[in-house]
Amino acid sequence: MPMLDIKNMTLEMETSAGYVKALDKVNLTINTGEIRALVGESGSGKSLIVSAISGAIPPQWRVTADRMSWRGENLLTMSSEDRREIMRRDIAVVFQNPITALDPSATLGEQLEESVPDELVEGTWFWERKRSRRKTAISTVHKVGIKQHKHYLNAYPHQIPTDTGQKFMIAMALVSQPKLLIADDPTRGMETTTKTKVLKLFTQLNQTKSLSILFISHDLLAIASMSHTLTVLYCGQTVESGKMKRVRKRPLHPYTQALLDSAPSFRKDLPPKSTLPTLEGTIPSLQHVPIGCRLGPRCPRAQKDCVVTPAVRRIHDHTYSCHFPLHMEKL
Ligand SMILES: Nc1ncnc2c1ncn2[C@@H]1O[C@H](COP(=O)(O)OP(=O)(O)OP(=O)(O)O)[C@@H](O)[C@H]1O
Numbered sequence: 001m002p003m004l005d006i007k008n009m010t011l012e013m014e015t016s017a018g019y020v021k022a023l024d025k026v027n028l029t030i031n032t033g034e035i036r037a038l039v040g041e042s043g044s045g046k047s048l049i050v051s052a053i054s055g056a057i058p059p060q061w062r063v064t065a066d067r068m069s070w071r072g073e074n075l076l077t078m079s080s081e082d083r084r085e086i087m088r089r090d091i092a093v094v095f096q097n098p099i100t101a102l103d104p105s106a107t108l109g110e111q112l113e114e115s116v117p118d119e120l121v122e123g124t125w126f127w128e129r130k131r132s133r134r135k136t137a138i139s140t141v142h143k144v145g146i147k148q149h150k151h152y153l154n155a156y157p158h159q160i161p162t163d164t165g166q167k168f169m170i171a172m173a174l175v176s177q178p179k180l181l182i183a184d185d186p187t188r189g190m191e192t193t194t195k196t197k198v199l200k201l202f203t204q205l206n207q208t209k210s211l212s213i214l215f216i217s218h219d220l221l222a223i224a225s226m227s228h229t230l231t232v233l234y235c236g237q238t239v240e241s242g243k244m245k246r247v248r249k250r251p252l253h254p255y256t257q258a259l260l261d262s263a264p265s266f267r268k269d270l271p272p273k274s275t276l277p278t279l280e281g282t283i284p285s286l287q288h289v290p291i292g293c294r295l296g297p298r299c300p301r302a303q304k305d306c307v308v309t310p311a312v313r314r315i316h317d318h319t320y321s322c323h324f325p326l327h328m329e330k331l
Pocket residue numbers: 013022040041042043044045046047048049185218272285286
């Protein structure tokens with residue numbers, strides 16, 4: 001049984017054109033010890049999936065799903081306390097530009113020690129518990145590769161370099177010993193050396209701690225080698241999903257092919273809302289979502305049938321939603 005199991009999740013939000021399906025029947029699973037990459041152009045709905053999983057959505061938005069469970073428990077029907085408890089103990093999220101989320105008036109040490117869950121703190125007396133928190137904070141920053149812990153734990157957020165800040169945010173996420181880490185484009189805007197270091201850290205955490213990771217990025221090339229599986233999202237629809245190696249070698253969906261063909265230019269960090277060199281046009285706004293397959297107007301293989309949403313088709317553990325898939329003759 002997957003740890004996180006999402007089937008046909010739809011998120012409707014209010015726009016000037018009325019309620020729109022910003023996520024439309026999204027499928028996503030994550031197993032223990034798996035690193036799954038979730039990719040798609042800017043605006044495809046990657047961050048909305050994180051919000052829907054964490055339950056951090058405005059009350060007027062509507063989330064429905066055939067299945068949305070965490071280790072067998074239904075996330076949609078559980079109480080908000082239970083949901084919060086799962087987000088506190090089991091699932092941690094590292095956001096884009098996370099350092100801005102820190103309190104500028106407290107040291108990194110104070111903030112990290114405060115984030116250690118009570119049940120992981122040892123001792124009865126005040127000083128014992130304080131020492132235990134400090135010990136956990138130090139071992140966690142070591143785990144993420146921050147070596148001079150004394151210096152950094154006594155520093156304020158504005159006093160640390162960006163890559164240390166990013167590592168520190170990963171430490172903040174790991175301090176509760178989560179089972180799943182959701183990293184929402186944590187390397188966006190980073191220069192290549194820092195990016196490589198951060199990606200290496202995620203791989204190490206996965207290998208040594210068996211941490212499951214949902215790695216969200218628009219940078220397919222950077223995360224391809226570290227991820228076991230891949231889910232491709234376009235305009236709120238999951239278009240293809242499967243083992244990374246297989247999908248890279250033989251993508252079935254034209255959008256995945258376009259992303260792969262554009263990948264070398266992703267090295268320079270494609271700015272948000274820019275066009276893909278291999279696909280005409282840009283991702284539509286939510287007010288102008290096409291009917292049927294949302295890639296239709298941009299797709300080089302589109303035909304009349306594409307005004308009907310393609311069903312999810314499966315070949316072993318490779319799934320795709322396209323009426324006219326690629327590479328079928330080789331299967
Ligand atoms: N709070 C919001 N209110 C209205 N629309 C929103 C909101 N958040 C996201 N959207 C819209 O939902 C769509 C998906 O946005 P989302 O941020 O999830 O994309 P993304 O794939 O994470 O993009 P990026 O890679 O730039 O972070 C976009 O069209 C966006 O404009």
